[in-house]
Amino acid sequence: MMSISAVPAIPRSRNNSEAVASIRSRPSELRPMTQIILPMTGPFGPARREMSRPVGVYGCQARRDSGHFPANAKMVGMTAATEAKTGLRIGPYPVDPPVVLAPMAGITNLAFRKLCREFGSPTSIYVCEMITARAVVERNEKTLHMMSFDADEHPRSMQLYGVDPATLGEAVRIIVGEGWADHIDMNLGCPVRKVTRLGGGSALPYKRRLFANIVREMVAAAGDVPVTFKFRIGIDDDHHTYLDTGRIAEAEGAAAVALHARTAAQLYSGQADWSAIARLKEAVTTIPVLGNGDIFSAADALAMVAETGCDGVVVGRGCLGRPWLFAELSAALRGEPIPDGPALGRVGEVLYRHAGLLVEHDGEDKAMRDIRKHMAWYLMGFPVGSHLRRQFATVSSLTQIEDLVGQLDPDVPFPADAQGPRGRQGSPQTKVALPEGWLDDPEDDTVPSAADVMHSGG
Numbered sequence: 001m002m003s004i005s006a007v008p009a010i011p012r013s014r015n016n017s018e019a020v021a022s023i024r025s026r027p028s029e030l031r032p033m034t035q036i037i038l039p040m041t042g043p044f045g046p047a048r049r050e051m052s053r054p055v056g057v058y059g060c061q062a063r064r065d066s067g068h069f070p071a072n073a074k075m076v077g078m079t080a081a082t083e084a085k086t087g088l089r090i091g092p093y094p095v096d097p098p099v100v101l102a103p104m105a106g107i108t109n110l111a112f113r114k115l116c117r118e119f120g121s122p123t124s125i126y127v128c129e130m131i132t133a134r135a136v137v138e139r140n141e142k143t144l145h146m147m148s149f150d151a152d153e154h155p156r157s158m159q160l161y162g163v164d165p166a167t168l169g170e171a172v173r174i175i176v177g178e179g180w181a182d183h184i185d186m187n188l189g190c191p192v193r194k195v196t197r198l199g200g201g202s203a204l205p206y207k208r209r210l211f212a213n214i215v216r217e218m219v220a221a222a223g224d225v226p227v228t229f230k231f232r233i234g235i236d237d238d239h240h241t242y243l244d245t246g247r248i249a250e251a252e253g254a255a256a257v258a259l260h261a262r263t264a265a266q267l268y269s270g271q272a273d274w275s276a277i278a279r280l281k282e283a284v285t286t287i288p289v290l291g292n293g294d295i296f297s298a299a300d301a302l303a304m305v306a307e308t309g310c311d312g313v314v315v316g317r318g319c320l321g322r323p324w325l326f327a328e329l330s331a332a333l334r335g336e337p338i339p340d341g342p343a344l345g346r347v348g349e350v351l352y353r354h355a356g357l358l359v360e361h362d363g364e365d366k367a368m369r370d371i372r373k374h375m376a377w378y379l380m381g382f383p384v385g386s387h388l389r390r391q392f393a394t395v396s397s398l399t400q401i402e403d404l405v406g407q408l409d410p411d412v413p414f415p416a417d418a419q420g421p422r423g424r425q426g427s428p429q430t431k432v433a434l435p436e437g438w439l440d441d442p443e444d445d446t447v448p449s450a451a452d453v454m455h456s457g458g
Contacts, residue, residue, distance in 0.1 A: 110148045121330045125183065163448050295329075
């Protein structure tokens with residue numbers, strides 16, 4: 001594992017431009033720096049929920065009035081979590097520490113995964129963005145590029161989307177036969193309208209027999225390559241599917257399951273219901289159960305493991321603009337001191353490196369369009385003026401990013417209010433879009449028509 005300082009080390013200066021120029025001349029070199037460690041006592045940061053936690057999770061009850069965990073929370077919770085959970089494996093692959101980067105459309109490409117791996121453990125799992133099974137079968141050129149992995153990236157983890165058992169099975173056979181991936185996950189959690197209205201994503205598990213057919217085909221086609229499934233609690237509060245989904249996946253040979261503890265109707269709003277993860281862990285007993293939802297800090301990861309008994313955590317939105325979160329998670333789950341958040345100068349260095357990796361992967365034009373959406377996440381909570389923020393949001397070249405990063409004050413500390421939720425949140429859906437008559441018969445295994453006509457990446 002590398003610490004937060006594992007991006008290229010550069011000389012400190014009041015003006016950051018010299019520092020960035022140093023990175024520019026050596027974009028791929030890693031030079032460790034001294035790790036900054038949080039004090040071992042004192043508040044650990046904002047509590048994850050407004051509700052008070054039960055005694056035992058962190059050794060004592062969280063203080064609702066202050067919004068902080070008690071002074072001994074980090075070490076007590078760290079010890080409990082790391083002692084309770086060790087030895088997670090996905091098929092033949094040890095996952096140490098038990099952390100998975102969730103696949104995110106338009107985010108978890110080769111460049112972002114590489115950045116996260118530089119901070120985290122090489123034996124954690126970093127999943128590429130969603131790939132459409134039909135596009136694999138048709139060997140779509142854009143999709144094949146999206147399936148790229150770094151030379152030292154192992155295990156290579158790929159997520160598929162589809163609704164047709166035959167197409168998914170064929171896609172898995174191609175991937176395994178070509179040696180393109182070491183682990184295959186399936187997307188059953190996407191809640192967006194264009195997916196669910198065709199019966200895909202988080203709508204699909206409602207059709208139990210269809211889902212069983214899919215698992216059976218994928219597992220048979222994969223051979224020794226582990227296949228896992230990530231899903232939500234259900235469609236809405238009246239249609240929970242997760243317990244059946246977990247049991248079916250287990251019975252049909254899945255290597256592990258992961259639950260995003262929200263319904264499709266919630267989208268990314270409100271709070272994840274971690275109690276559902278605990279119930280799934282009780283129902284699925286022979287394969288690992290991972291938890292996902294509202295992991296925005298190392299404290300959240302420790303709390304989820306302690307509250308639910310899950311075998312590992314899946315991190316999505318929490319690492320947007322914060323790839324160093326994987327250093328914090330690795331330290332916490334290994335019982336090591338948690339590195340402090342980086343100052344603004346270091347954030348600028350990471351941002352610049354991210355952009356440089358994107359340029360290497362996609363060329364400068366596409367890379368600049370891609371990096372723009374990350375700017376607000378990287379600068380979240382920092383006192384950066386509106387004019388400079390607008391310039392970051394409209395960058396058109398790596399040289400321009402270098403100039404803008406050089407205007408940042410490198411000594412501004414990481415803001416406490418940047419620890420919380422980021423990425424998509426919004427409001428819940430009043431009604432989840434579904435195919436006509438979708439809820440009539442959960443045993444109907446008819447393949448939804450046209451649902452496979454999706455582009456990779458969402």
